[in-house]
Amino acid sequence: MATISSLCVYCGSRMPADEDFKKAAHNLGLELGQKDIQLVYGGGHVGLMGITADATLQAGGQVIGIIPGHLHDIEVSHEDLTELHVVDSMHTRKMMMFDRADAFVVLPGGLGTLDETFEMITWRQLKLHDKPIVLVNYKNYWQPFLDMIDHLISAGFAESSAKELFTVVERMEDVLPTIEQAKSAEIQPDLSKM
Template sequence: MTEINALCVYCGATDSVDPLFLDQAYSFGAQLARNSIALVYGGGRAGSMGRIADGALSGKGHVTGIIPDYLVDKELAHTGIDELVQVDSMHTRKMEMFKRADAFCILPGGLGTLDEFFEIVTWKQLGMHDKPVILLNQNEYWTPMISCLNHMGKTGFIRRSPNEIFHIAQDFDHVMELLELAPVPQVAANTARF
């Protein structure tokens, strides 16, 4: 089993969603803090992003946000977190989040969340890393996408079974169980290969 000290969470940045998703993000942040797992996330203050950070902070957890300059300029950064790292681009943001995390969890979100999820699982499929990736299928949010990915696997367009690339959790307790059972990574993350 690997020791998970920092979890990168990809999630939505809009408040225009069912409040249940926002409340659940807050609870997960607090749970990370209780388990002494630092949060690495996109640095925003709105939506699930802001709520998970606030939840972690409420439990005295450590929170690092990685945010591109242009989003800071739009005043979307969470200024109350432990560390706010400004970067020059979305690509740099994703790379910095990758470097700082031992594992990844994807909460419900929109296009940006999908972009982050697909990039991190593509890197894993290509053998560029083998850090744990967990898709949190809260309230069956990701079920249509999971069906699509399974179809892609069955038709041969995904070389490895989706189950080999990421795990699916139904709730936060299941996420924590999967993190505890995660094997020690065997692939040294070599950023020169990215």
């Protein structure tokens, strides 16, 4: 995959205690806008989600927000996006985000971020897609997640190849180069199973 035109970013809808996470999200957003890569995300104006979206817009980029109606007020929808889609369910939200993205990046986040991440990794394991997934283990935030994957493998509930379903980077500046260098696996996605 030589280039991408849109990137789905999964991240928290809450403000983190660590200021560095805010700066990292801001810098990724700026880079997306500067490189004319469309941001696809959960549509909120709060937390790391809002920071990433604002920075992308600040740099002249396009931002597609997708939020279910029941979260429209809770997550304070971002009203100044290129496109804001208020959809009927979380399932519709996640499918639309999948459809609009060439690749996925996981920044620090909470339970919702974990849900989205595990779903995309599982879909890739099931050969439903071959889009790159990059987990940003910035300041070792996702180390417990990586330890859990190792635990699943050692317990016999996953193959060691599960670790090949996503790529881990430690630095924000490695996100886009890693995606651009990713080679799609020889997978024939069966979208009828989704």
